[in-house]
Amino acid sequence: MKNIPLLIIIYLLIFTGCGQKNNLSFIVGGTAKTFAFWEKTIKDFKEETGIDVRMIRSATQTEMRKQQIFIALRGRKADPDVMVMDIAWIGQLSASGWLESLNNYDIDTSAFFSNIVNLADTYNNQIIGLPLFIDAGLLYYRKDLLEKYGYPDPPKTWGRLSEMALHIQKEERRNNPDFWGFVWQGAQYEGLVCNALEFFGSAGGGFFSNDNIPIVDSDENIQALQFMANCINKEKISPPNTYTDMKEEEARFIFHNGNALFQRNWPYAGNRHNEEGSPVKGLFGITVLPHFPEGKSVSTLGGWHVGISRHSDRKKDAAAFVKYITSHEVQKDMAVELGLNPGRVDVYESEELKSGFFGALKEVFLAAVPRPTVPYYAQISLVLQKYLNDAIAGNQSPGKALKKAQGEIKEIIKTYEK
Numbered sequence: 001m002k003n004i005p006l007l008i009i010i011y012l013l014i015f016t017g018c019g020q021k022n023n024l025s026f027i028v029g030g031t032a033k034t035f036a037f038w039e040k041t042i043k044d045f046k047e048e049t050g051i052d053v054r055m056i057r058s059a060t061q062t063e064m065r066k067q068q069i070f071i072a073l074r075g076r077k078a079d080p081d082v083m084v085m086d087i088a089w090i091g092q093l094s095a096s097g098w099l100e101s102l103n104n105y106d107i108d109t110s111a112f113f114s115n116i117v118n119l120a121d122t123y124n125n126q127i128i129g130l131p132l133f134i135d136a137g138l139l140y141y142r143k144d145l146l147e148k149y150g151y152p153d154p155p156k157t158w159g160r161l162s163e164m165a166l167h168i169q170k171e172e173r174r175n176n177p178d179f180w181g182f183v184w185q186g187a188q189y190e191g192l193v194c195n196a197l198e199f200f201g202s203a204g205g206g207f208f209s210n211d212n213i214p215i216v217d218s219d220e221n222i223q224a225l226q227f228m229a230n231c232i233n234k235e236k237i238s239p240p241n242t243y244t245d246m247k248e249e250e251a252r253f254i255f256h257n258g259n260a261l262f263q264r265n266w267p268y269a270g271n272r273h274n275e276e277g278s279p280v281k282g283l284f285g286i287t288v289l290p291h292f293p294e295g296k297s298v299s300t301l302g303g304w305h306v307g308i309s310r311h312s313d314r315k316k317d318a319a320a321f322v323k324y325i326t327s328h329e330v331q332k333d334m335a336v337e338l339g340l341n342p343g344r345v346d347v348y349e350s351e352e353l354k355s356g357f358f359g360a361l362k363e364v365f366l367a368a369v370p371r372p373t374v375p376y377y378a379q380i381s382l383v384l385q386k387y388l389n390d391a392i393a394g395n396q397s398p399g400k401a402l403k404k405a406q407g408e409i410k411e412i413i414k415t416y417e418k
Contacts, residue, residue, distance in 0.1 A: 023054040024314050024321060027080040029065045037337055045324050051317050056080055073098040073309060081312040082321055084132060084304050087120055087370055088190075088377060093307070094123035095375035100308040101126040105319035111328070111344045113365055120370040121305060128307055130326050131343025133334060135302030136368035137198050137289060138361070140255060140263040140270070144283045145172070158202070158227055158290045161262060165237040168261050176259065181237030183251040184264040186228070188389040191247055193371065193381050194300040195264060196388050199224040201298030201369060202291035207384070208372050214409045216384070217402040224292065225391050225398035233394045243393040256280060264289065266302060267364075270357050271339050286360050288367050301368040303341070341365070376416045383408045 028038055035057060042053045056079075058065045069083050073093070085093065093099050103126055109117050112131060121129040139161075141154045149168050155161040165181025172179040185191035200206050205220030215221070231238040239246065239254070248265055252272060255263040258279045263269070273280050288297040306325065308318045324330060331342035332350050341361055348354060348362040371377060383405050391401035 023052040024081050024317050025054045025056055025079040026082045026321065027056040027058050027069060028084040029058040029060065029062075034338060037334065041325060041330060041333075045321060048324070049320060051320065053321060058084075062086055073311065076311045078309075078311055078313045080309060081314050081318040082306065082308055084306055085129065087301060087303055087305055090120060090123075090129060090305060090307075091373035091377055092375040094128050094373070098310050099123075099128040100310045100312065100315055100318075101128060102130070102308070102319065102322070103127055105316070105323075107319065107323055111346045112326075113343065113345055113368070115366065116301060116343065116368060116370075120301060120373060123373070129305040130307075130322065132304050132306045132326065133338075133340035134304075134343050134365060134368070135266045135268070135341065136299035136361075136364050137194060137264055137266065137302075138286050138299060138364045139289050140265060140273070140284050140286055142261050142280070142283055143285045145261055154285065154287045155262075155290050158199075158292055161290050162227075162231070162235055162237060165261055166235060169237055172261075178259045180239055180254060180260045181235075182231060182262040182264075183238060183246065183254045183260045184231075184242065185248060185251060186232070186238070186242035186246045186389070186392055187244060187250075188385050189247060190381060190385070192388050192392075193384050194302070196225070196228070196384065197300045197369070197371060198264070198289050198298050199228055202289065202295045204292070204295045207380070208374070212372075212374065214406055214413070216409060217399070217406040220295075221402055222398045225388065225402065227292075228388075229392045229394060229398060232392060243389055255284075267341055267357075267361055268339075274357065286357070286364070288364050297367045299364055299368045301365075301370040303343070305343075376412055379412045380409050383412070 038055055042055055046052055058068050066089055072080060109127060116131050116134065117127065121127055121131065139154065145168055146154065149171065151164055155164055161182065169179055169181040185195050197207065200221045203220040203224040205215065205218045205224060207214065207216055209215050232240060232242050251263055251265055252269045254260045256273055256278060270286060273284055289299055291297045306322055308315060308322060312318050326343065328344060328347060331344050331347045332352065334340050335342050335347060335358060336352055348358060353359060372380065387401040387405040390396055391398045
């Protein structure tokens with residue numbers, strides 16, 4: 001066995017030799033608490049429908065989860081029938097023809113965020129997935145400090161954020177030299193691409209046009225990237241290690257410890273900031289991200305979606321399970337018990353969720369857009385990571401960096417289309 005690749009061994013262990021093919025199979029990842037939730041949900045589903053479901057616990061790391069699913073689908077195996085997918089995979093899965101259209105299974109999508117279903121879960125006019133739980137970038141701000149320095153509201157524009165951050169950072173550093181105006185994700189990894197999509201989109205730019213033509217080196221993107229670099233190198237409202245070390249947890253840690261005025265992060269950070277003993281518990285608020293004067297707020301969509309394998313031999317039962325786990329009650333329970341953000345708009349109107357942190361997230365998700373849903377997104381992301389990071393580090397101008405990125409992305413597309 002030592003010469004067999006590890007992922008193939010994983011596939012053999014998980015998807016074969018189980019003697020349970022009569023059961024519907026559902027692959028999902030998460031923590032022990034997450035698995036306990038799904039075990040209970042599966043039990044409730046069986047009591048209601050009589051359908052047995054076997055849960056396959058996938059790997060902790062996102063890339064390993066992806067490989068587990070891709071190996072099975074590439075091999076045209078019937079298992080798993082139902083899968084939970086990272087939003088970044090959907091383009092490749094769809095283009096490969098591996099996802100079953102949900103259009104023929106009487107699944108009502110009207111209760112979900114329409115922007116998310118239309119932009120992320122639709123391929124060739126077919127619904128091929130549903131948002132199970134979602135994420136989107138948002139702005140955290142210190143309510144107490146804005147009030148202290150006479151600012152009645154959080155910033156609507158990036159220019160206003162910079163102005164407020166400069167002022168309050170200067171004043172707070174009289175007693176706290178470690179204080180920063182704005183922390184965000186700038187290290188060379190996927191999180192930087194997510195941040196850039198928000199800055200670019202809020203300037204009226206983006207990575208691709210509506211016709212899937214790359215527009216990486218547009219004037220709007222250059223303006224936005226210059227602002228990102230200025231936050232670190234000119235205005236100095238963001239830490240100098242933003243482009244070397246700053247990922248989600250690094251930014252959260254600074255804000256959590258009371259050392260930042262503004263933070264861009266995902267909703268999970270709010271749950272941590274609200275924990276007992278948190279130095280910022282009760283002192284922060286959340287809102288949509290700012291925009292440039294002629295643009296509008298944009299948040300990068302994250303999260304996990306549920307779909308059915310095209311190779312499933314239990315498609316009707318699989319559709320029934322998908323409808324069940326995306327129902328109002330299950331989505332509400334998922335939010336209450338796991339703190340995950342439902343993919344249904346109507347759940348945010350529930351008594352348990354409509355006030356407080358969950359209630360504030362609804363507007364953020366309405367402004368969310370996915371990363372490009374193209375099958376070659378993984379290669380594009382690596383190119384963007386390299387040149388975006390080089391620009392915010394000050395190693396080359398935003399214009400030159402984006403021009404180089406545009407050229408390499410065009411070559412990737414040419415290779416893919418051959």
